[in-house]
Amino acid sequence: MNAPTPDPDCIFCKIVAGEIPATIVHASDDSVAFRDVAPQAPTHVLVIPRSHYENAAALADHEPATLADLFTTARAVAEAEGLAGYRAVFNTGAAAQQTVFHAHLHVIGGRELTWPPG
Numbered sequence: 617m618n619a620p621t622p623d624p625d626c627i628f629c630k631i632v633a634g635e636i637p638a639t640i641v642h643a644s645d646d647s648v649a650f651r652d653v654a655p656q657a658p659t660h661v662l663v664i665p666r667s668h669y670e671n672a673a674a675l676a677d678h679e680p681a682t683l684a685d686l687f688t689t690a691r692a693v694a695e696a697e698g699l700a701g702y703r704a705v706f707n708t709g710a711a712a713q714q715t716v717f718h719a720h721l722h723v724i725g726g727r728e729l730t731w732p733p734g
């Protein structure tokens with residue numbers, strides 16, 4: 617399947633296209649990682665596919681290799697940030713507090729994390 621076209625209303629597609637600013641910390645052919653604008657920890661980076669899929673499940677269906685790239689990138693980000701450990705989270709669906717419907721992996725660390733999350 618061909619990659620989906622960018623969604624003109626999607627803020628993360630605009631970051632991929634360079635149309636709005638973001639603090640990019642890592643980029644590959646398939647993904648981009650940038651700092652969350654409202655960080656929940658000293659390190660809070662979002663790793664996103666360049667292609668627009670509304671959530672991780674849709675990404676897994678259509679581009680499983682890109683889904684793997686997001687986790688490889690998460691590890692690279694964690695190493696670059698010197699994290700002892702990190703949490704990698706996909707919120708999927710509004711009921712799980714997903715607010716941006718372009719798949720994104722939260723990479724959170726740099727402080728003692730609690731479990732379970734709220």
Ligand code: AMP
Pocket residue numbers: 627638651652653654655662706707713714715716717
């Ligand atoms: P979620 O609630 O899982 O959909 O996460 C969306 C995340 O995107 C939130 O943590 C927001 O703070 C973050 N966010 C929204 N807009 C931007 C932006 N322009 N640049 C960086 N992070 C953003």
